[in-house]
Amino acid sequence: MKTHLLARAVIQDAGHVLVAQARGFGHTFLPGGHIEPGEGMQAALARELSEELGLSVEVGRFLGVVEFWWTDQQGQKHHELNHLFSACSPQLRHDLPVASQEAHLSFDWVPLGQLDVRQLEPFPLRNLIREGAAHAWFASAVQ
Template sequence: MGGGASRMEVHFRHIARAVIVHENKILIARLKGAHAFLPGGGVEPGEGAQQALQRELYEELGVVCAVHRFMGVLETHRIDEKGVLQHEISHLFEVSSEQLTSFAHPRSQEDHLDFHWIDLNTDQIKRHDVLPRMMQEHLVRLVAERDCVWMSTFTPT
């Protein structure tokens, strides 16, 4: 870059997300007053994605869970309202917990989050605007067909 050019600020996140399905319902998290997403969170230095997912679900819901099948990777990027590039790599895992069933409303351990069971169908996933959006069309198929996928908002150059 030339002398006057500046580099764009980039925030990178490595995330582990849980796909928890019970009786044809899927568990979603909602940031109060904002967006919905699959439960989980950031992978911290020194821990693997599966460990991070177990830790996050314990912190958020107070449950012990089993991480099963690896379902795929989501790679997203966007420029936020401050002009910062937000780049996320999310690993999706099928997860279960004897403490989580669609017959009971999950109780959040964190004040900023709510958890809800919704029907596992594309219309409901879109209606609740579960992020990242590129996953909305594919999630039901991933659960049913047991595929492993890579999805990205980047286009090859």
């Protein structure tokens, strides 16, 4: 089993959340990515967002962790730990398109009520984002 340690951004504006989609896949996910060895989570997220969006994004408060297991097309099992932070930038608004700096990714603003339709993964994020929380989140899709 392969383990992934990830830092992800919850970027919201006017009832919309910014999601990423890898070309050729049907599901979406939050912007961010893998934490490099020796790198802090917030620094990793700032780096990933700069690489993906070409913008300086302010990483805010820690929101929680969502754990997820999945199997890829080759049958390899994966275990993800998604560390979630709020984030914002004056250049990120739901009424403006977001240009990807990475050819394999696209970004889109999704209304909170459409997270199921857009297949946001890991799926526990859908309700956590819609409901918001005053305390740190933890959700597991692991049985």
